[in-house]
Amino acid sequence: MDAAFEVPRYGRASLADLLPSVVSSLGAVEEPNPLGLPPVRRACVLLVDGMGWEALASRRGHAPFLASLADGASPITAGFPSTTATSLTTLGTGAAPGQHGVVGLQVAIPGSDRVLHQLRWNGDIDPETWQPRRTVYERAETAGIATSYIAAGSYEGSGLTLASTRGSRYVAADSVTELAVQAGAVLSSADRCLAVVYHSDLDTYGHMFGVDSSHWRLHLGQVDRLAEQLANALPPDAALYITADHGMVDTNAGSRVDVESPPELSAGVRVLAGEARARHVYTRPGAQEDVLAAWRQELAARADVVSREQAISAGLFGPVSEELRPRIGDVLALARGDTALVAPRSERVESSLVGQHGSLTPDELRVPLLSVSTASGGAGAAVR
Numbered sequence: 001m002d003a004a005f006e007v008p009r010y011g012r013a014s015l016a017d018l019l020p021s022v023v024s025s026l027g028a029v030e031e032p033n034p035l036g037l038p039p040v041r042r043a044c045v046l047l048v049d050g051m052g053w054e055a056l057a058s059r060r061g062h063a064p065f066l067a068s069l070a071d072g073a074s075p076i077t078a079g080f081p082s083t084t085a086t087s088l089t090t091l092g093t094g095a096a097p098g099q100h101g102v103v104g105l106q107v108a109i110p111g112s113d114r115v116l117h118q119l120r121w122n123g124d125i126d127p128e129t130w131q132p133r134r135t136v137y138e139r140a141e142t143a144g145i146a147t148s149y150i151a152a153g154s155y156e157g158s159g160l161t162l163a164s165t166r167g168s169r170y171v172a173a174d175s176v177t178e179l180a181v182q183a184g185a186v187l188s189s190a191d192r193c194l195a196v197v198y199h200s201d202l203d204t205y206g207h208m209f210g211v212d213s214s215h216w217r218l219h220l221g222q223v224d225r226l227a228e229q230l231a232n233a234l235p236p237d238a239a240l241y242i243t244a245d246h247g248m249v250d251t252n253a254g255s256r257v258d259v260e261s262p263p264e265l266s267a268g269v270r271v272l273a274g275e276a277r278a279r280h281v282y283t284r285p286g287a288q289e290d291v292l293a294a295w296r297q298e299l300a301a302r303a304d305v306v307s308r309e310q311a312i313s314a315g316l317f318g319p320v321s322e323e324l325r326p327r328i329g330d331v332l333a334l335a336r337g338d339t340a341l342v343a344p345r346s347e348r349v350e351s352s353l354v355g356q357h358g359s360l361t362p363d364e365l366r367v368p369l370l371s372v373s374t375a376s377g378g379a380g381a382a383v384r
Contacts, residue, residue, distance in 0.1 A: 001314060002304050002336055005360035006077065010096045010318040013076040015367070018045065018243060019136040019196075020094040025239070028143035031094075031136075035076075040375050042187050042238035043096055044195045044230055047091065048223050049084060050203030050355070053366035054245015055211045060219045062139035064223035065231075066242065069370035076369045078246045081105070081278035081358040082315040084203070085118035085160055087245030091196075092164035094136045096318020101131055102163060103317060103327050105358070107272040108282045110326040115273050119199055121159025137194075138167030146190040149181050151198040168196070176226045184233035197230065199223065203248075206355035210250040213354075231372040238374050242369040248355040249277065251340040256351065257302055259333070260343035264298050267291070273329065276340040276350065278358030279303075280329030288330045295333055302339040306332050316360070335359045 008014050017034045021041050024033035053075035060067035077099045079090045081104050088317045089102040106117050109125065116125055138145040149165045152171030161170070171186065173179045179184050186195040202219050209215040231240050259265050259279060260272060268287030274280035283291045288307065295305045308328045312320050317328065335341055335358070342351035357364045 001306075002334070002360075004336070004362075005304065005334070006247045006362060006365050007315055007360070008077045008096070008318070008365065010079070010315070011033055012030060013074075014096075015076065015078055015090045015133045015243070015245070016096050016318070017268050018076070018241065018369070019091055022194060022241060023136055023140045023145060024142070024146050026194060028140055028145060028278065030143065031139065035369075037239070038373070038375065040237055040239045040373065041191060042235060043198060044183055044187055044234070044238070045088065046197045046199070046230055046240065046242045047088075048202055048242070048244050049200040050206045050211075050246065050357075051199070051223065051244040051346065051368065052266070053210075053221070053244075053364055055247055057369055059217055059220060062220045065224045065228040066368070066370060069242070069372065070368065072281065075366040076243070077365050078367055079318070080360060080365075081274065082246040082360070082364040083275060083358045084245050088160060088198075089131060089164040091245070092135045092137065093131070093133045093135055098317035098320030098324060100311070101135050101321070101324045102269065102326055103324070104273065104278065104280055105275040107280055107327050108271040108273055109328075111270055111286045112307055115271060118160060119162075125158040125159070127163040135165065135167050137165060140194055141167055144192060146193040148186045148193070148195045149198070150179055150186065150195060152200065155198075165196070174210055176222055180229040180237070182228055182338055183230055187233065187238060189254040199226065206248045207353045208355075211248050212250050234372065234374045236374050240372040242359035242368060242370040246357045247362075247364045247366060248357045249338055249361060249363050250354055250361075251338050251356050252354070255338040256340045256342045257299065258344055259299075259341045260345055262298070264294055267294065272343060272346075274332070275358050276347075276353075276356045277335040279333040279341050281331040281333065292331050293353070295331055297362045299333060299341070300357050301340060302337075303333040303335050304335070308332065336361075
């Protein structure tokens with residue numbers, strides 16, 4: 001595997017470990033606490049879509065409040081692929097992708113040539129059947145902890161929301177101000193409670209203009225203010241944890257590689273899925289080895305190309321349930337550097353985006369875990 005790649009730290013310091021640790025700190029004795037979070041009565045988790053640790057660290061001047069919390073802190077990792085659908089389900093279930101089954105943005109539905117887009121949740125797939133694990137929210141409610149998920153109203157009732165957050169009370173909030181107001185109300189509404197706040201706009205600016213753009217940097221300042229407002233709204237004996245679902249890599253016209261059109265790459269391919277930084281390639285019967293060899297040869301300088309078995313053996317998805325293995329591509333291509341493995345015919349808009357993510361570079365995989373507390377200990381790093 002590329003020396004610049006990292007492997008998700010499942011079970012030690014990953015998004016899969018965050019909510020179980022938080023709920024454990026709230027008194028749910030059945031939940032593990034691998035992050036060692038201290039006991040509190042109320043907790044808020046702010047997840048900022050697309051706010052990678054590396055990007056935040058290099059743009060500290062635009063986020064003075066977050067920068068003050070980052071001093072002495074260490075990042076945790078997203079799972080693989082480092083993409084929103086996978087990460088939100090990893091967060092919400094407290095499980096690695098190989099256990100919850102949302103193993104990418106787009107995956108082939110086993111037994112068919114149909115592709116399930118797990119942000120749009122197209123088709124007739126029942127999200128509670130596709131992702132049947134109990135969520136951390138459901139487990140927390142059983143333990144007597146009131147849980148709320150606060151996000152834009154447009155996400156309420158979506159397939160991904162049902163797969164990743166069921167069991168929580170959905171609170172619609174369509175602006176930065178409303179997110180802060182609703183979170184403050186939730187944290188004052190019960191003696192033991194968890195509020196998870198999700199904000200997506202930074203990711204949108206990153207996709208459209210790149211993380212090195214004025215748009216991204218200026219919106220980071222608004223995220224910084226949101227985090228500070230949430231911290232100021234904490235009631236006594238409460239904690240705020242700030243994290244993200246993935247980082248991002250800026251691409252350009254010269255770094256985009258068409259993996260859909262060349263016959264050398266399409267031969268033997270049944271379904272092309274995944275996304276520009278992490279491709280799932282599903283092969284025709286008996287063609288896996290030929291496809292693997294062809295993709296390795298054609299993309300040698302651009303991507304690490306591995307078989308499903310190699311990806312599982314390397315621990316990229318964590319432990320993989322046998323029934324979920326067919327959801328993973330027979331061949332996977334993990335983009336290096338600023339490469340984007342695009343499909344300009346079937347993914348016209350997505351192929352032209354500047355910011356991309358999904359692979360295993362530190363820019364994509366590392367996410368912050370920052371904390372503020374009104375219990376003893378104050379503000380600082382959540383991971384020691």
